[in-house]
Amino acid sequence: MSSVSVRDVAALAGVSVGTVSNVLNRPDKVSEQALARVHDAIDRLGFVRNDAARQLRAGRSLNFGLIVLDAGNPFFSDLARGAEDRAADDGLSVLLGNSGGDRTRESGYLDLFEKQRVSGVLLSPLGDSVARLRQLRERGIPSVLVDRAAPGSPFSSVSVDDVSGGRIAAGHLLDTGRRRLAFVGGPHSIRQVSDRLSGAREAVAAAGATLEVIPTAALTVLEGRAVGEALAGRPEASRPDAVFCANDLVAVGMLQGLGILQGVRVPADIAIIGYDDIAFAQSTVVPLSSVRQPARLIGRTGLEILLAESSVEAPLEPRHVVYQPELVVRASTVPA
Structure with a gap:
């Protein structure tokens, strides 16, 4: 079955495509009668808005990427939870990639997140990823290293000593x-x-x-x-x-x-x-x-830094946060 488009909704509701767009994005500009007709058409057709396409047109995603060394390790699960909790505070999402200790998989996830035009990437790296992360930054995607100390690096980091x-x-x-x-x-x-x-x-x-x-x-x-x-x-x-x-x-x-x-x-x-x-x-x-x-704190702090870096045009001075472990x-x- 082909996907339902905005034009299909407009045709069934008897309104213009622009009116449907306003219902989805600026409902305050649409009359109650038109709102009801468009919502009825959406329900009948099972229309789902294409947020990915909308974000690409706007040049900004609602998603951040996170690549961890081992998603099966509860430490990284907790780190991801911390990042997700912080993202959720601003109505954003975190897409999780598991490198599994494989450089090829790590590179593949970085390529995928670049294609998805995420707003930023948190990375627990296998090795030296500076060159690849520079490419992402040149394309408007900042990166922060997590669970990896990186003093002197051009990229911010959050780690434990x-x-x-x-x-x-x-x-x-x-x-x-x-x-x-x-x-x-x-x-x-x-x-x-x-x-x-x-x-x-x-x-x-x-x-x-x-x-x-x-x-x-x-x-x-x-x-x-x-x-x-x-x-x-x-x-x-x-x-x-x-x-x-x-x-x-x-x-x-x-x-x-x-x-x-x-x-x-x-x-x-x-x-x-x-x-x-x-x-x-x-x-x-x-x-x-x-x-x-402090796994959750590492994830939350990393996302906090990434939010700040993704909100400006020029790169910010890198921050290197190092927490102390506890016996x-x-x-x-x-x-x-």
């Missing part, structure tokens, strides 16, 4: 008496992972302890479970006595691989701390200690 977060996590494990630590997570090409590892190394070096680095292919529960099973299979003397996982999903998998599947006691044998403090971290079999990030202690790291 992940180096500090890594120090906090490793420092907490050291404070409980652990001295043989492991860092589990990857790939290390993800800036957040490498920053958390860097902070952990600083804390461990200052304490004269040891740190084993165990990379993973992804930041998922399954990857954490596989590492947990592998650690449980080692002789007890060669295991770490504490593990800092790069995010909570890896830590949840680690809990499964060590305790549920292999019988290693957490935290008596191995203490575990995660990162992000996602909603179900406190609901695991052994409640999980974590380093909390949340639960049963998975009680002192040995």
